Amino acid sequence: MKPLKDAQLGAFTFFASALPHDVCGSNGLPLTPNSIKILGRFQILKTISHPRLCQYVDISRGKHERLIVVSEHYASSLSGFKQGHIISPEKLLQIAYGVLEGLEFMNKNGLVHRALSAHNVLMDYKGNVKLAKFGLYHMTDHGADVDFPIGYPSYLSPEVIAQGSFHPSDPSHDEAPLPSGPKTDVWSLGVLLFELCAGRRLWQKFDISEKLKFILTLGCMDDIVTVLAEEHGCLETIKDLPNNVLELLRKCLTFLPSKRPTPAELLGDPLFNGISFQRTPFQQPVSLFSSSLRCAHLELPDDISDLCKDDDEDYLSERGIDEVYHLWCLAGGDLEKELTNKGIIQSKPPICTLPNFVLEDGESFGQGRDRSFLLDDTTVTLSLCQLRNRLKDVAGEAYYPLLEDEQSSLPQSNSSNELSATVTLPLIIRERDTEYQLIRIILFDRLLKSYPYKKNLVWKEARVDIPPLVRGLTWAALLGIEGDIQAKYESIDKDTPIPTDRQIEVDIPRCHQYDELLSSPQGHIKFRRVLKAWVVSHPDLVYWQALAYACMSAFIPKYLYNFFLKDNSHVIQEYLTVFSQVIAFHDPELSNHLNEIGFIPDLYAIPWFLTMFTHVFPLHKIFHLWDTLLLGNSSFPFCIGVAILQQLRDRLLANGFNECILLFSDLPEIDIERCVRESINLFRWTPKSATYRQHAQPTKVPGDNGFGKTATYFSSDYQGMPKTDLSREPLALCDLKAEVSPRISAEDLIDLCELSLAGPSKRNKAGKPKIVAVDIRSVEDFGRGHISGSINIPFNTVFSPDGELVQCPATGALQNYRGRVIVVISHVMKSATMFAAHLVKVSFQRVCVLDGGINKLKPTGLLTVPSPQI
């Protein structure tokens, strides 16, 4: 979003009209409240940026269908020019030109202002025009979702008046008037310009219906401008105007819409010749993901130091409006309080407005109309004092961190000592900390601007945390999205009916409907488009839709490869079996219990993995979970699953089958931060190959990623590694199901035990799990060659035939290694898995089996023979 500069933040409020009692939609679901519809339609307005328009920033929903809109705001408007003061013709033309530029841009985006009036044309300090409230007509669905008419009586064009006002409480008009076209704004502009010329308001002494009647009678007049001038006694002033101004007035105040020019036509009119050449046409800034060169229009001045000239120490105003607003909220800004202080929101005590009597169908009577529900569309300036005060200690350098040196840690300034202390605080607190968020947002903003060049740094910083404001783009960056996704998205057929439509139609109203955005019809429409696009273009991928689409399509292959195939049962089966093995690996006690009561993952975990947990958690938790999920590899979901189970551990252990089913059917609150922390921990302990799946996404073609990820141990995918004969081999599903503990590949074992032939391992040991190899072959076999560092515990010495642990020195040794990863090595896989199963039974943690047994290792020449007799 464009920087704040000298603008202010303004807020105004209005009520959406209440729904009639107990009416259901055509699908049988309750109707969406009007305020939510408006909120959904508002979203597109946030993306409309033009120098002649006041940028919309945010909308928020209050109690009882109240909406508060936040936008760019300026203190001075054209209504300040009133009464007696007459503007020079040049200035007048410039204003008209500015307004027309704004209108034309709006029309291009399919918007009509409709509420153009003197106090909605604001002026910045350079005297440039800024149109305010331009989106009101759009967001209220041409006025259908609010009780009040949009527009001001004096500025309404004749055709708008003729089409009638739609008043919901009036049953005689049940059809809404047609939406107004762009030309209505031209009439309003004409009235506005006339007022500026005459130096007085029109029809000030008339009441509303007289005003409107007068406007309608203008149709019979030949020269509307003269008639108006005569009526208001300013014929002389009008007559003295230069010809081009008079011409402009005449063109704007044309009674018949078909003869009236559109804003675009007026802009091209020769009467603006003197002005149009001074203005450079507006260019839409290039977005992050586009095919065109982002630096194509970048022009550096000859002298670089010119750039640093206008240094007025106000760094905050160089930040984007949305960032400033976000920080304002963090610094304790409260919209409703601001508006209440200014007297815009007045509320009566609710006990005074209760109805007397309510019918069976919910219609209430005896309740007077509450005056506080009337529209007062005054815009209130939000004071940034508190925010500036809060940020006064932030040094100027913090606003422009240097990213060049990848080795240096966080860009640090002197004041950031406390910031590094903040990093250790819980995430929820960090997300509410104004200074911390400022620094993070600036950092991410810069990193993302240099995406994909700085992709590695984005990964690194995302591991610390992701500021909520830039989450969308950051996710996109983490998923490695590139190219002109908007164009790609557009080229996908999203409208042709397809068989899955019905399913999508049914599913959408079930998705996180408590969230205002997702429950608005606009949200539904966009969501539907994204889903359809996915379905249609399956074999291969915004604002928020294009981006969401790109993210989804990058995301799904990574984590849920093949999950959506038609016959997905064996894929899911495999997934779940691996999951239960992972449970056994990390928490044998729990796994024993769950197996005992027959509570298998099929019963609860399918929706977890199919939806990557979005089905079970509210959005704000999902955000945090996914922040981490996107950083891990495809086996990370297992760890999250285990972490969730561990949180419920006590209850699961205490309960039988029925209680467990009940518990999961209505999942209790999960502490998501703990969950994330624990799953990261679990992830560290899990050898990569333990979660090997046959049906995972096949290896990417190398070089697919131009800027290759940092191939750290934890982020690279097991599946992404080149296949060697030491890797794991696919296993039939039934065999897989029979095994309790996961298998790991010989490769992993070598890696973890640092058995590499090629000298010391290149990675340091710090981040790796501690491991112990347990060789269960007979002593003789062990003597003939084994892995260095492994201990020998022959199978039959440890376990009695019925699976009890026998007391002997070997078991003592084994007990000492509790907590480490235990790799069971054997000749025959069967005995190894059995041994592992027994170990799990007696609650040994982190037991796994070497895939292929000792035979796999033989060719590597890593086996050592102990020197005899020492």
Added chain:
Amino acid sequence: MATRDPVLAMKKSKAKANSAAEKEFVFEFRAGKHNCVLKVPLQFPVQLNISDLHGRLMLLHKIPCYIESDLKTSLSNFIEKETSLDYDRGAELALQRLTMGDIDVNQLTSAWSRSYVETTLEHALPEEPSRAEDFADVYHELIHSPASDTLLNLEHNYFVSISELISERDMEIKKLQERQTTEMDKVMHELGNTLSDQDVNAVASQHFDAQQILENKWTSELQQVTEIQKQEYQEWVIKLHQDLQKPSNSSIINEEIKVQSRQLTEAADSGTRMFEEQPQLEESFTIHLGAQLKTMHNLRLVRADVLDFCKHRRHGSSGAKLRRLQTALLLYSSSLCGLVLLVDNRVNSYSGIKRDFATVAKECTDFHFPCLEEQLEEVQQVLLLARVQRSSKQKDQPENRKNGGDDKSKTVERNPSNIVPGEFYISRHSNLSEVHVVFHLCVDDNVRSGSITARDPAIMGLRNILKVCCTHDITTITVPLLLVHDMSEEMTIPWCLKRAELVFKCVKGFMMEMASWDGGISRTVQFLVPKSISEEMFYQLSNMLPQIFRVSSTLTLTSRH
């Protein structure tokens, strides 16, 4: 090669008939030696995203990529031009209708002016100052200041004087009755000897008249005292507020208040009539609602009399004053307390629970709202008005409510001033101990039967009550769980369990619905069961509750190894 877009052709049938028109977009281009024509029927006004449409056309008709941008410009130009023409046509049609006289100019402009006057502050009629609201502001401010103690004590003093009057009245009536009984006994004794049946009747009617006169006397006296108290109180509050406004003497007044309050408390302590505290059975639960985003609410199961929530206890009894203060603090706030009272179909206070409630409501002067009788009168007027509006609406659209509407209208025709089950009226009170708003929900004998369903009017009434709670910030609501205030023979244990399950489940559903209306504000719902149910039954019900609602898990703090 001429291609026609199949998708849009299909969509044509679905499109709405009104004002929608189909136009054909024609685009010609050369592909090698061929002259190609692309014809696309488009529905106006265009709802589609032009870029999407363009992308689909490119894909579906396999249009060569070198004309991609040409197609895009010509498509958007076409749509722009046609849309603009449509706007002009619509606008001029409207203007034409006006000049032709199809629409009356005066009607049109007055409709406009009405919608401005009714919805915008700028054009709205100035508001006449309302005494009640001013008083509300003043009171709300005072009760949240150090003066609150004084206010409460004053209120309590008034209460004491009223209850003294009432006990005096009760005493006198009792005396009269005793005297009359003895007299009657004497007369009966003489019956047959010196006195005839006629004499006995005469004495009886005489007694009755005497009683009436006495009661009337007391009623008028009470009413008078109440009026005086109310006026005194309001004047005093306004004056106190004015005094406090002056900064200079606010501290002095604070001192005065303190002194005064001490005296008042002492006076209050010497009260005579005491309500004995009866042991209530109650159990509280904290629950979570919602599948993904959970909202937390409090539920309470209470075994008590419904009027226990209304009756005042004397100062001195534990917590009574705090409860009083709590109620007063919340009176004009946005977290009110409500109570559901089950009444019959007449709007008055002559019999049964209505009479008992009226007695309780009269025990203490209402300093803020009109007394119960006045409120009920107002309800009756509004009710008649509502009936008139409803019947005129039904005449307008007779086919609309055919099913079920017939038998309902019959009941209404019988007596329009009666209400039907599921309807309720609302009274406001500042003088009850724990309640600000009382919902008088009409039920019939049907609720005593065991066979009511979730579609029963009484249940729908509950839903509407919860909806009003939502729109008017009533955050605590007390609901009779069994939909009766007193137990009777036919209410067996299975009956109770079935009824409780139904109400629990319905209320759960309504609460989830409410969460979508108001964004999930935390609420307290108290389920009330009659005093006469057994302790065992109570615990059965309290076991049932956590099975229906998801009780939030207790936070277990265990040290991890």
